Amino acid sequence: MKKILIPLICMIALASCVTFEVDEDEVSKIITLINTGDSEKLAKITQTPFLLDAEIIALKDDAALYWKNLAQVKFSLVNPRLVDIIPVEEGTYKLFSESWEVEVFFNKYVPPHSVVAEIKADNGGFLLLLDGEKKGYAQILGIKGP
Secondary structure: OHHHHHHHHHHHHHHHOOOOOOOHHHHHHHHHHHHHOOHHHHHHOEEEEEEEOOEEEOOHHHHHHHHHHHHHOOOOOOOOEEEEEEEOOOOHHHHOOOOHHHHHHHHHHOOOOOEEEEEEEOOEEEEEEEEEEEOOEEEEEEEEOO
16 A cells, blocks of 8 residues: 555655646737737736736736727737747846836746746737646736837
8 A cells, every 4th residue: 555655645746746838839829819809818817916017907807908908909919929938037027127016026926937928029029927827828927018
C-alpha cells in the first residue's frame, strides 16, 4: 500500500504545479476576440480588478462595459503583429505606468508566471497582460493602448 500511496501523492503534487503557458497561439486567440467584437467572451475571461492603461477597473460590470463599448465602436487591432511575450518580473509594471497604484496592482493581483504580450498594429502599439487559462483562453489581467 505504501509503495502505491507515495507515487500517487507525488503525481498529485506535480499535477497541481502545472501552469498554463501563454504562447503566440493564446495571444492570437485574444486578438481575434477583440477584432471580432466578442465582448461577452472577453468579459468572461477578464479578471477584476482589471488594469486599463494605468487605471484600475475594480468591478466586473465595468470591465464588461469596456469590452462592450469597444465592440460597439468596431474597434480592432489593424494588422496586428506579436512583437514579444515578456515574462512578468520585478519592474514589469513600468510598461503600463510607473505609478504607485500600478506597482501595487502588479504586486497584489498579477501572478509571477503572467506575461505581457507586446503587439504592434497599424493603429498603434498595445500591451496585453495575460495569465493562466479561463474558459479555454488566457485570462486577461490588463490592456494598454496607444
